[in-house]
Amino acid sequence: MPPRLSRNSSLLTNTSRRRFLQGSAAVLAGVSLSNCRRTIGEAETTPTSDPKAAAPASGVLHIYTWADYTDDELAAQFTEATGIEVKIDVYDSNETMLAKMQAGGGANYSLIYPSDYMVREMIGLDLLTTLDKSRLVGFDKISEKWQDPVYDPDSAHSVAYSWGTTGLLYNSEVLTTAPTDWDYLWDNRDILSRKMTLLDDVRETMGAVLSSLGYSYNATDPAELEEAYQRLLELKPSLASFKSFGWQDELLGGDLLLSMVYSVEGIPVSLENPTFQYVIPESGSSVWTDTMVIPTSAPNVDAAYEWINFNLQPKVSQETVERLFFATPNSEAMTLLSQELLDNKNLFPPEELLAKCEGIGPVGEASALYDEYWTQVTSA
Structure with a gap:
């Protein structure tokens, strides 16, 4: 197997990132990234939330996501920048995630990555927090087509993270x-x-x-x-x-x-x-488009906003794309990508x-x- 495919081997088993609409059995890989502070190098480390909007976040941020969207480097950068401990669980389908949330098993998660159609479904089930746009730093860097998507008008409940x-x-x-x-x-x-x-x-x-x-x-x-x-x-x-x-x-x-x-x-x-x-x-x-959302049951909303804002930073988005190979809706991050990636007509x-x-x-x-x-x- 090429090295690129094992980029998350220290964290995850090789599972699919997409949805099984038949509700097939989940392969849930729990990942703990606590105490993973490391050197960030060139990544931006400025505070990611408006200090007027909320007190500095702290504690632990529990994230529920696809296998391909986080790695130890991203978590380490975030922890270094904010002091917030990160713990990640992985799901292999939107339906697995939804079932867990509806059964109450998702009460610990403050940040989730549902796909476009699932965002709409979760809104209808009153599972998603209406975002306070005053607390989002860098949302204006999202391309216009993803600022007002059909699945979530005016991005009221979600921030586009990737597409493909x-x-x-x-x-x-x-x-x-x-x-x-x-x-x-x-x-x-x-x-x-x-x-x-x-x-x-x-x-x-x-x-x-x-x-x-x-x-x-x-x-x-x-x-x-x-x-x-x-x-x-x-x-x-x-x-x-x-x-x-x-x-x-x-x-x-x-x-x-x-x-x-x-x-x-x-x-x-x-x-x-x-x-x-x-x-x-x-x-x-x-x-498809996958997003970042804050569930209504989120125990650490402040940390969730910090995570969203951290990932909205163009430099962070650029480096994540170059490591994990998904297309970004962040227009400013696009200007930082290598010409080789931009010319890849499969990626873009x-x-x-x-x-x-x-x-x-x-x-x-x-x-x-x-x-x-x-x-x-x-x-x-």
Whole structure:
């Protein structure tokens, strides 16, 4: 496995950063980053909250997040700058996180990283604090499109932290004809037979199939969903598995030739080893945003604001992006990134391609049909 993939090996097992909409079993890795003060180097260390707005934060900040969004360096920088101890738990799906919050198990967390559609759901469930914008330092550095997102108008409850895409990671030495769109999976079933994986995520995988048929990732028409289900059944015998995490060793070892992956996991592989290339299907895919929020049950709101403000610093955002490889909505941080990263069209896709992509949104009553088809195809 390339070194880049083990960037968090001192902290985390290799788990997926994205959502399992079927509520698959969580692999919860608890991470304690207490007493991790270290040299910060060039990172900014100025106070991150308005002293007029609140007393200096202290104590412990408990964070609940995806595996790819924090590392020991980020936590150490924060602790050095603020004196606040950081403890992090990791979830592998929005649904796992939500279930824990609703069951009362999330009462210790003061900062959470839900995805776009989950922010909207959590607002409806009255689980998120309305942000006091006077306590946010650096929010103006967030690009305009993320200052007033459709999932949270006026960013009343959330601050965008990262965004990315879903695509295909393939072995270019074996697959000499590069995949350019979802149809490639069906057109090359013989070559890919038992050597490809799709995400173990009903909305992502069904969305990709829907897109291959020319429909919306968020389709609700029963006829369109039926057609997508039948098309997915056609491909099922050629799949090695539905897998959202743990595909890396198989792909790098040659057991797999292609995997459907999230950009935050696929791009580091392609940068570390050019044999493996990440591609965003030209007909469109999903584009996701993950955010920072403060739950209504947060025990240390002051520390949560400190964490948000610390991560809003352009220098901090820049360094985190360069270590962890996700796209940032921080426009000032973008000006600090290397030209090599800025020119990476997988990390920062051209606008004409992004225009064909969709965020995963609520599908209302159609969710039951998604679930029914997913159960049938995964158990077939």
